[in-house]
Structure formats: C-alpha cells, structure tokens
Amino acid sequence: VTIKITDRDGVMHEVLAPTDMAMNIMELVRAYELAPEGTIGICGGMAMCASCQCYVLNEVELPEMGPDEDAMLSEAFNVKPNSRLGCQIPITNDLEGLELELAPE
Numbered sequence: 001v002t003i004k005i006t007d008r009d010g011v012m013h014e015v016l017a018p019t020d021m022a023m024n025i026m027e028l029v030r031a032y033e034l035a036p037e038g039t040i041g042i043c044g045g046m047a048m049c050a051s052c053q054c055y056v057l058n059e060v061e062l063p064e065m066g067p068d069e070d071a072m073l074s075e076a077f078n079v080k081p082n083s084r085l086g087c088q089i090p091i092t093n094d095l096e097g098l099e100l101e102l103a104p105e
Ligand code: FES
Pocket: 026, 040, 041, 042, 043, 044, 045, 046, 047, 048, 049, 050, 051, 052, 053, 072, 085, 086, 087, 088
C-alpha cells in the first residue's frame, strides 16, 4: 500500500509499505530511514516511549487504540487529538492512502 509520511523536517515521502511482512508504521519509518537512528522506536514497539508518535492527517480507518497506546499518549509530549503511536499500527491493506506526519522528537 502507498502511505505518505512527512518527516520531522517537513519533507513528504510517498512510500510503498509491504502488507506481507508483519511490519508496523514505526518499523516502516525506520526501514525507509525517515528519522535518524535512535530517534524512533526506542522501546522496540512496546508502546512505552512515544518516540514513534505520528499525527494522522486524513480519514483512513485505523485499528482502535489499545489501553497501552492510550496510556502512553496521555503522558507524552506534543500530543494532539490525531496522535497515534506508529508501532501500534500494523500495515494492512486498510492503510492505502494514509497520510501521516512524524511528531517532533
Ligand atoms: Fe516506543 Fe512506539 S516505539 S511507543
């Protein structure tokens, strides 16, 4: 699926995200090196660091927020109503056309 991700410098990247590799958005950002090493995915995708926070820019249906993600976002910085944790969003066909922006570090 194609996903648009705006990096922390404001540059938009249109990336091809594989749906058959059990990857999530945080891992996708790392795979495409859209954020410097060590600034995203610090907790390894456990919903415990918020380094993978991103803002959802369009109306694509995403999986419901789980309690761990909800709790983490209630204490993270720069949280907006459209914030999600990238590591909690698996890449599936439902994400076609999704547009995201990485939250500040
Ligand atoms: Fe730590 Fe997503 S990688 S919360």
